[in-house]
Amino acid sequence: SPDNPYPNPNPNPNPKPNPNPNPNASAMRIASRLPRRLSLTPTRNLAPTRNYAALPAFEELRVETRPGGVLTVELRRPERLNALSETMGEEIITLIDAVSADAAAPEVRALVFMGSECDKFRGGQRCFSTGRDLIRSAEHKNEQERQYYMSVALESVLAVKRAPLPTVAAISGAAFGWGLELACACDLRYTHADATLCFPETALGIFPGAAGTAMLPQLIGPTAAKEMIFTAKRFKGSEVVGLGLVNGVVEDPVAEALGAADAIAANAPLGVRGAKTVIEATANGGWAAGLELSRLLRPKLTDTDDHREALKAFAEKRAPHFQGK
Secondary structure, three states, rough: OOOOOOOOOOOOOOOOOOOOOOOOHHHHHHHHHOOOOOOOOOOOOOOOOHHHHOOOOOOOOEEEEEEOOEEEEEEOOOOHHOEHHHHHHHHHHHHHHHHHOOOOOOOOEEEEEOOOOOOOOOOOOOEEEEOOOOOHHHOOOOOOHHHHHHHHHHHHHEEEEEEEEOEEEEOEEEOOOOOHHHHOOOOOOOEOOOOOEEEOOHHHOOOOOHHHHHHHHHHOHHHHHHHHHHHOEEEEEHHHHOOOOEEEEEEHHHHHHHHHHHHHHHHHHHHHHHHHHHHHHHHHHHHHHHHHHHHHHHHHHHHHHHHHHHHHHHHHOOOOOOOOO
């Protein structure tokens, strides 16, 4: 989104090798796109603080704010096992745009994505998302409608991937296709042993097209990614933890995801978001560019109210109160 002051550090997921690499120049280009409070040079004014209680009344998302600045995002199409619709995808994009516009404000410090309870799934248990809605896809009347649906699928995943604040996925029940791509776009993922995770697209004559084919090798390596995508095999949560696809296999993924988000939200938001920016820059642009960006960005964070508050709290043996400034 043009309103997102934390753009993707490297929008090209497969940059061509540079015969004369200049990590300092690369890092400076990344730094120039950071928001003012994290940038080495002024970029643009941050948007005014929003009232997040005034977010749009979404139809297919339930968005709630927890104490401490954690926003929970529940996918709500239970009659279709939370499969993607145009409305759901559009609402995810709208939500990420809204919270990203205030990237240095402390109101929202982490997002947790989860699926709603579904009567048709294991007696009313939670299901993350069964991915693309094949019934809806069959109802598309022309190529324009098909292309728009696929565009919404891709852009909703990319919005989550590029979100400046940390994101956590609680994968309950099942995550297929687009649903698993959405989870892969999150920074942290938790599931349970009996959850089913699958990229079924090759069995349908296609491949994961909402960035999953590009993201998965970064997460678990190309060999394991090829197995998951080529075979369209259904993996249990207990199987994927060894691949590094999830951070943990737990009894209650929602509780674990909320606990992780609460722990993140307790830390200084500028430090957390700065760390995410450097990690993403390294993953997309290479080690040298990430290291140089870290060298350029880190000193700016020592000159913040939050860093001074942390030092003062340490000396006074109390918990710090971070303001995102």
